[in-house]
Amino acid sequence: MFRKIVAVMLFAAALNCQAALQIEITGGINEGHRVAVIPFTQPTGLNLDVAAVVSADLMRSGKFAPLPMTALPKGSVAQGEIVVDTAAQSGAEAAVTGKVVPTGSDYEVEFTVTGLQGANKGKVLARYSGKAPERLLRQAAHRISDRIYELYTGQRGAFRTRIAYVVFKRGEKYPYQLMTADYDGFNERPVLKSTQPIMTPTWSPDGTRLAYVSFENRQPAIFMQNINSQKREKLATYPGLNSSPAWSPDGTKIAMTLSKDGQPDVYYYDLGEHKLYRVTDNRAIDTEPNWSSDSKILYFTSERGGRAQIYKFDFATHQTERVTYQGQMNLSARPIPGSNALVVITRQNGFRVARVDQDGSLYMLTTSTLDESPSVAPNGSMVIYSTVYQGRKGLAIVSTDGRFKAYLPSSAGEISAPAWGPLLEK
Amino acid sequence: MSSKLILTFFLGAAALTLSACSTDNTPTDTQVIDGGSVYDGRITEVLDADGALAVGNPNLPDGWTGPAALADKHTIYFGYDSDQIQDQYISVMQENAKYLRANPDARLVVEGHTDERGTPEYNIALGERRARSVARYMQNLGVDVAQISIVSYGEEKPVEPGHDEAAWSKNRRAVLNY
Numbered sequence: 001m002f003r004k005i006v007a008v009m010l011f012a013a014a015l016n017c018q019a020a021l022q023i024e025i026t027g028g029i030n031e032g033h034r035v036a037v038i039p040f041t042q043p044t045g046l047n048l049d050v051a052a053v054v055s056a057d058l059m060r061s062g063k064f065a066p067l068p069m070t071a072l073p074k075g076s077v078a079q080g081e082i083v084v085d086t087a088a089q090s091g092a093e094a095a096v097t098g099k100v101v102p103t104g105s106d107y108e109v110e111f112t113v114t115g116l117q118g119a120n121k122g123k124v125l126a127r128y129s130g131k132a133p134e135r136l137l138r139q140a141a142h143r144i145s146d147r148i149y150e151l152y153t154g155q156r157g158a159f160r161t162r163i164a165y166v167v168f169k170r171g172e173k174y175p176y177q178l179m180t181a182d183y184d185g186f187n188e189r190p191v192l193k194s195t196q197p198i199m200t201p202t203w204s205p206d207g208t209r210l211a212y213v214s215f216e217n218r219q220p221a222i223f224m225q226n227i228n229s230q231k232r233e234k235l236a237t238y239p240g241l242n243s244s245p246a247w248s249p250d251g252t253k254i255a256m257t258l259s260k261d262g263q264p265d266v267y268y269y270d271l272g273e274h275k276l277y278r279v280t281d282n283r284a285i286d287t288e289p290n291w292s293s294d295s296k297i298l299y300f301t302s303e304r305g306g307r308a309q310i311y312k313f314d315f316a317t318h319q320t321e322r323v324t325y326q327g328q329m330n331l332s333a334r335p336i337p338g339s340n341a342l343v344v345i346t347r348q349n350g351f352r353v354a355r356v357d358q359d360g361s362l363y364m365l366t367t368s369t370l371d372e373s374p375s376v377a378p379n380g381s382m383v384i385y386s387t388v389y390q391g392r393k394g395l396a397i398v399s400t401d402g403r404f405k406a407y408l409p410s411s412a413g414e415i416s417a418p419a420w421g422p423l424l425e426k
Numbered sequence: 427m428s429s430k431l432i433l434t435f436f437l438g439a440a441a442l443t444l445s446a447c448s449t450d451n452t453p454t455d456t457q458v459i460d461g462g463s464v465y466d467g468r469i470t471e472v473l474d475a476d477g478a479l480a481v482g483n484p485n486l487p488d489g490w491t492g493p494a495a496l497a498d499k500h501t502i503y504f505g506y507d508s509d510q511i512q513d514q515y516i517s518v519m520q521e522n523a524k525y526l527r528a529n530p531d532a533r534l535v536v537e538g539h540t541d542e543r544g545t546p547e548y549n550i551a552l553g554e555r556r557a558r559s560v561a562r563y564m565q566n567l568g569v570d571v572a573q574i575s576i577v578s579y580g581e582e583k584p585v586e587p588g589h590d591e592a593a594w595s596k597n598r599r600a601v602l603n604y
Contacts, residue, residue, distance in 0.1 A: 170587075173484045174474075193474060195482030197582035199546055216482035218535075219577055220550075230479045241554055241578065244547040257547065264551045285551045301548060308548060331545045345545055370589060372545045388542075388589045417546065 031403050033058075033152050036067040036092040040111070041080035042100035046134075050100055050109070050141045056184070057145035057159045060406060061381050062399025063152065067092050088116040094125060096148065106131045109140045113148060126151050138186060149381075155338065158377040159183065162421040163384060164191070164201040164210055165395060169413040177413075178212060180227060183377070183384070183420070185408055191227050200373075201419045202247045202254070210419075211235065211245040211254050222256055235269055236276075244288050248295040255279070255289035255298055266300050266313075279313055280320070286311075292335050299323065299333040299342065310344060310356070326362040327354070332373065336400055338380040343400065345371055345385075353385050353398060365402045375420040376400065386416040492604035493532075496525060502560060504598045506541070507552070509559040519560065522602045523567035530570065536561045537601040538578040541594035550580030560600040 037055040058064035067090060076087035082095040098111030110129035115121055128147055132140040139160060146157030160182075167177045174193035178201060181188040192198060196215035203210060204224075211224045220242045225232035236242040240259035247254050248268075255268040266279040266289045280286040284303040291298060298313045310324040310333040324330040329347035333356075336343060340358035343365075345351050350369025354362050365383065370393075374385040380400060387396050389407045393414035396407045408415075472480045490500055499522065502515040511519075526532055538557030540549040557576035565571055586593035 174480055174482065177478065190474070190476050190478035193478045193480045195484050195486070195488065197579060199550070199580075199582060214481065215577075215579065215582070225479070230473060230477070232479070240576075241550060243550050257551070259551075259554060264554070285548070285555075287551050288545065288547045301545075331548050347544075351543060351545070370542060372542075391589060393542075393589075 032062060032064045033094075034065050034067055034092045035113075035148070036069075036072055036076075036087065036090065036095040036116075038072075038077050038080075038082065038095055038097045039069065040098040040100055043102060046100060046137070048137050048141070050098065050137065050144070051096070053138060053141035054096065054111075054145045054148070057142060057157075058148060060184075060397060060399070060404060061149060061157075062401050062404035063149065063381065082114050082116075084114065084116060084122045088121060090116075093117050094120070096144075098144070100137070103131065106133050107137060107140075109137070109144070111144050111147075113151060138182070142182070153381075155379050155381070156423060158379040158381060158420075158423060161378060161423060162207065163375075164203065164417075164419045164421065165386075165415050166198050166201070166417040167410070167413040167415050168393075178210070180210075180421070189227075191225065191230070198417075200244055200417055202245050203419055203421045204247050205249050205251045205422050207422050207424055211247055213243055213245065222254075224254070240264075246290050248291045249293055250295040253295070255291065257287040257289065266298065268298070288332050290332075290334055293337045299335065301331050301333065310342065323360075324356055324362075325360055326356075330354075330356070330362075334374050334376050334383075336376050336380045337378055339400075341400075343374045343376055343383050345374060353383060355400060355402070363402065365398045365400070366396075366405070368396075371396075373417050373419075375418050377420050378423040384418040384420055386418060490601060490603055492602070493525060496522060496602070500602045502600045502602075503595065504556055504600070506543075506594075506598065509552070509555040511559060511563060518602070519563055519567060523564055523569050526564070526569045526573050530573070532573060532604060534564065534569070534574050535603045536564070536574065536576045537583075537603055538576065538580075539583060539597055539599050539601070540581050541597045542581045542584065542589065543594065544581075546580055546582065550578050550582075553578030553580045556598075556600045560602070 037051045040050045055066040058066050072090045073086050076083055082097050087095050094116055095114050101108045108131055112124055113126040115123040115125050142159035145159040149157035162180050163183050164180045167179055169175050174195055176194045176198045177190055178192040178198050179188050179190055194216045199213040201210045201212040209224055209226050213220050213222055221234055222236040222242045222245050223232050223234055238258050238260035241257055241264050244257040245254050252272055253268045253270050257264050258267050263283055264285045264287050266286050267276055269276050282304050286300055286302045288301040289298050296315050300311055301308050302311045307329045308331055310330050311320055311322050313320050327346040331345040334343045342356045344354055344356055346354040351371050353365045353371045353374050355365055356362055368387045370388040371385050374383050376383050382397050382399050384395055384397050393416055394410050395415050395418050398405050474480045499518045502518055526534055536557045538553035540553045557578055561574050561576050564574055584597040586596045
């Protein structure tokens with residue numbers, strides 16, 4: 001089962017396994033599926049607690065409330081196996097057990113999900129095994145989380161995805177640094193370092209390239225860079241703004257904001273045709289384009305009605321329609337894959353992450369005041385965004401149901417502009 | 427910084443014009459940046475030891491680089507979400523206009539900045555509005571349009587790193603740079 005992941009992860013392998021981001025959970029851990037993740041039977045010298053990685057993944061999704069070992073009655077585990085009757089007294093609906101066994105230069109990783117309550121009591125709900133070299137064991141742990149997430153929600157997990165973000169390290173020769181990392185901050189890899197600001201990274205749907213805005217020449221320009229070879233192309237350096245690139249989910253276009261024709265308007269560059277198309281033509285500010293999952297609609301922010309609100313342009317009908325009415329100001333619309341809802345930044349006692357449901361109602365997801373740059377996980381479960389926490393700019397995660405919240409304080413610099421990468425092959 | 431590999435790309439005419447931002451005491455035509463590569467109007471991109479592409483010229487000064495006489499007369503502050511120029515800054519613009527009229531070869535870059543509230547992509551549009559408003563005023567003061575260019579950094583280059591009104595009021599600004 002792990003064979004495919006190993007292939008995928010080979011190119012993503014990074015030697016640096018330290019997380020630049022720490023996770024600090026601030027709410028919502030008592031809801032969701034109560035699953036006990038038992039420490040795996042694994043070699044004592046192994047520098048990774050597989051069960052801890054799985055437990056943290058499940059918790060962050062907001063869909064699970066993993067039980068700490070202390071919540072299990074004594075005798076719930078015997079020789080790495082779950083003792084069903086005893087463990088069931090904890091109220092947990094299932095237990096995850098597993099082992100990591102060295103085989104040659106690799107490790108064999110195996111896990112089992114056992115039901116503890118009702119009709120599932122004592123039943124094996126899932127069991128998988130696969131091989132991974134030591135440096136990919138963290139990915140193998142995320143793979144286990146993906147399996148468990150899918151078992152309970154019917155949707156693919158997004159625990160093996162990468163994020164991109166910009167770090168600002170004041171005083172360094174190249175203070176602005178574009179990085180990629182696992183979604184939980186591990187395996188950080190630098191992509192671009194600049195003397196001048198870098199903004200708005202956006203992923204190609206195959207996860208091999210990033211488009212972004214760079215001010216390296218003291219003027220904004222939009223580039224597209226391969227994150228493995230680091231080769232890049234320049235897409236836009238028009239007079240005025242070259243901002244807010246957004247790669248279409250079908251991979252064929254990059255939407256952007258340009259002000260070359262007067263006011264900021266939304267355009268897109270067709271990567272196949274090598275042509276630029278104009279989408280909006282309005283005297284007010286139009287910016288922050290973002291695509292629907294099927295690449296047929298562009299959401300954007302416009303001041304045409306006075307204060308900034310979200311609008312959408314439908315490529316089939318060529319009609320533009322206002323989307324948000326609640327809230328004095330709404331910005332940065334991001335469709336939530338698999339739903340008809342949007343994530344936005346709304347102005348209410350500051351700027352906060354909120355969800356706009358199909359009926360137009362606004363549901364606040366955070367209580368902070370300086371939130372920006374929301375980016376939704378490709379399975380729609382979580383939103384990563386930037387905010388100010390304890391006087392520093394950093395990243396935070398909130399589940400799209402608002403249940404789970406966590407800050408990811410950084411060990412170095414101020415972090416902004418997170419962009420959640422795509423789900424790669426199974 | 428140890429550079430392992432040096433890549434150079436032509437970035438086209440648009441990039442070349444940008445050297446206009448620099449002042450006379452800053453070498454622009456030919457200068458050595460990392461690893462002995464030559465800055466000759468092309469952009470030199472260096473692959474850093476950690477695998478990142480390193481861009482921009484670390485030898486160019488960051489921040490204000492205008493004539494000494496204008497050292498304390500180059501910043502115009504704005505109200506929240508506003509591009510309205512307040513009366514108290516008109517003298518700043520008049521001083522700069524006087525200098526530009528007397529020095530037809532001088533080139534002004536009006537930098538628009540915002541505070542951190544709101545979203546970066548929206549703020550970059552607001553910053554451009556501030557820069558345009560100042561540039562328009564400078565033209566009205568008789569400065570040749572060919573001497574003026576604008577750039578918006580939005581919220582990306584605060585002068586004050588704090589996260590309160592004291593910092594924000596200093597960050598909502600247009601800088602008359604040379």
